[in-house]
Amino acid sequence: MTIAIVLVIAAALALVFILGVTLSRSLQISAPASLASQIRPMDVQAFRNLVDPAEDEYLRRRLSAHEFRVVRRKRLRAMAAYVRIAGNNAAVLVRMGQAALPAADAPTAEAARRLIDNALLLRRNAAFALLRIYFALAWPNSGLAAAPVLHSYEQLDSSAMLLGRLRNPAAPVRISAS
Numbered sequence: 001m002t003i004a005i006v007l008v009i010a011a012a013l014a015l016v017f018i019l020g021v022t023l024s025r026s027l028q029i030s031a032p033a034s035l036a037s038q039i040r041p042m043d044v045q046a047f048r049n050l051v052d053p054a055e056d057e058y059l060r061r062r063l064s065a066h067e068f069r070v071v072r073r074k075r076l077r078a079m080a081a082y083v084r085i086a087g088n089n090a091a092v093l094v095r096m097g098q099a100a101l102p103a104a105d106a107p108t109a110e111a112a113r114r115l116i117d118n119a120l121l122l123r124r125n126a127a128f129a130l131l132r133i134y135f136a137l138a139w140p141n142s143g144l145a146a147a148p149v150l151h152s153y154e155q156l157d158s159s160a161m162l163l164g165r166l167r168n169p170a171a172p173v174r175i176s177a178s
Contacts, residue, residue: 042082042089044157047153059071059072072136076136076137086153087127091119093119100112119156122156125152126149126152
């Protein structure tokens with residue numbers, strides 16, 4: 001009985017240690033130069049086309065019910081890929097904003113706070129949008145799932161550009177493909 005208790009306690013301590021190491025490494029702020037290289041530009045116009053209700057309605061009218069479901073599922077998978085890219089870019093921009101927070105000048109610190117707020121909002125919207133997209137994959141006739149992510153991403157793009165211009169005017173941060 002005592003060996004079992006010792007093993008359970010040792011396993012619990014090992015789990016706490018592993019989680020502590022994992023969390024501490026994931027929370028470390030990378031160098032800003034390497035963070036900017038982790039951003040994957042996203043084609044906002046193509047994403048806007050995917051979440052456009054008029055485009056969806058056009059396909060619904062032009063295709064048979066079976067064809068519409070097939071096309072809708074393909075569009076939802078593409079939408080999920082865009083949402084994942086947006087969420088990953090938001091995570092990188094949170095770290096970039098955290099690195100810029102201790103800046104001496106007030107405009108840069110305020111831009112960093114705004115960037116962090118927008119990026120966290122986008123991360124939340126992306127998580128909910130992915131859930132709705134996966135639900136819509138099961139029921140393709142359900143409503144659109146990722147429209148809030150598009151709006152949040154556009155706000156995040158302007159916040160990232162502002163912080164990039166304030167920190168290094170020669171190398172602006174771009175999270176949207178032109």
